[in-house]
Amino acid sequence: MERFIIIVLLILILALTRYWRRKLGEAYCAAAKYAPTLELRREFSRKAVLAGKKEARRIFPITVARFAADHQPLKVFKRKKIPCVFTDYYFPSRCNPYLSEEQKQFCQSVLDFKDGKYDGIRFLVAGIEKLKPKPGTVVMFMPCSTQRKYWKRFKTMADYLHDEYPELVCGISYVRYTGDRESLHLQKSRENVELEKNYFFKEDLTDKEVIVVDDILTTGKSLQDFRKEVEADGGKVVGAIFAAETFKMPNAFWCYLYALSWSEDDAEKFAPMATDTTMGYPYQRRKWGIYDEEPEDIDWMPDRTIMHGNTMINLWYGKRKGKYVVVKKEVLPLDPESDEPCSDDLSEFDIRI
Template identity: 45%
Template sequence: MEAKLWFILLCSVVALLLYVIGFWRRKAGEAAFAAARAAATAEDRDRYCRLAVMAGHREACKMFCLARSDFFEDHRPLEPFKSHGIKVVFYGYYYPSRYTDLLNEEQRAFCRSLYQFKEGENHGIGFFKACMSALKLDDAPYHIMFMPCSDEFKYARRFKRLDWYIRTHRKGRTSGLYDVDVFEPRDSLHEAKGGENRILERNYRITGDIKGKQVIIVDDVLTSGQSMADYKEEIERCGGKVVAAIFYGKTVSVPPMLLVKAVVWGGYIKTG
């Protein structure tokens, strides 16, 4: 009976110690995460964020993943790659609005510029020129076609200034803004939760003569690439040939938290 009591007492002490350790570990994670959010420099932000991740703070794991997309993303800005059989390049990483509180000011500024492009407040000429340069295509007379939006008004508002720039400043390039008729509104896939998994409703028709033209697609955000593949199929059904696609941003993917922790702990062990 006495041995049983000692065993219960020992288990109670161990449980209490584990609770105390867990409590202070959580407190340390919260403090490090708060310090990371308040950090004045990128180096301090990274250091405190890593400490918070090692303390098991879940939001810190997301912050680290978003801050170090180079560790977790397969593709880099302005470095062409293939998607759905199309040569693709994007200008920068796009972070959905649900992650805004975890971003640094540079990331927020990029997302603001992308939203301004979507709303027609940012002409997008800088992004267009940078992506076209990164593609390193020859001087063939490419036809620039713009991804149809959720309605006709947004389509014209978003791309009208790029259309003007291409027509007036890009010799050998032609704009296909008016090759497409957006005939009815549809829900925006980017704004809907789980939109990357939804079936695209085709709310447009190609009315211009694009037969024989080499086409470059322009769009705001690359997520799954399904809408790009659908547009490519329709362009090629109408006689055009899609040679590339450029995007203002590519939506970042958030890996499993266990992988983020493994990367942080691996870096700590390697340098420590």
């Protein structure tokens, strides 16, 4: 009988402990959400993680982002052998309730840069200082879904690069568009998506070193696709500069382990940078910049049109290893109602002229 009573008491104690642990976790998590400072949010969310609150696992890593991430801001790391550098972390919109004001401001500045409202010169300068490219290196900008977005986003940066880094080559005009495509952020699975190529290079990149500039590093697929295009043209990507890297949440084991071992010394070691994290930069553009005017849409027109039977063949030419080659071919029927099939039997034009 005494043994039975002891077992019942142990079960009651365990049940009460679990109940109050859950209540304590909810209280700490609620306190973390409304904490006025980052330090309080970090401490409350840490205790909520230890109390077993799942939601706190999405708050605590954000408060110690530099400790939780694989890569550190403004420190060069390699992504598939390409040296990369970024300014700070970008958090998806679902993380907004848990961000500090500084983190919110930085994320908004990244979005403003994508929309052409911020020039992004600060992260360009920081990236160049870290990567230290050789004189003659071509700085190219990641092609966007449309030509208008591309020039709106990068032309101010290209002006600054042209003025302040004469030893480098600005490659904003190296990219020629052949139309629009769907934006990458509209795709459900970025890792497996195959986007239609809507650009080619106007200039020859044979034996040239290239640095790529882009907004956000997430999966790295866009960088690798662009690298393949540069290498096919004879160039070599020697670095990449990003405004931000998308923050990836660590797993539950990491959260519990580091919440258990966290100390104030860690807080000081991985404190946020003292520098301003916005993308603004105290730079006044010239009244007339060399890259102020974006190309007209007429640049999308083919370089050559050939009539062949019931077929109109449009050809676009670009440079590949010092020679002009056909980089895009479009086959269209002259008479859509005709039963005569279209023919693109012009293989000699696919190689070179």
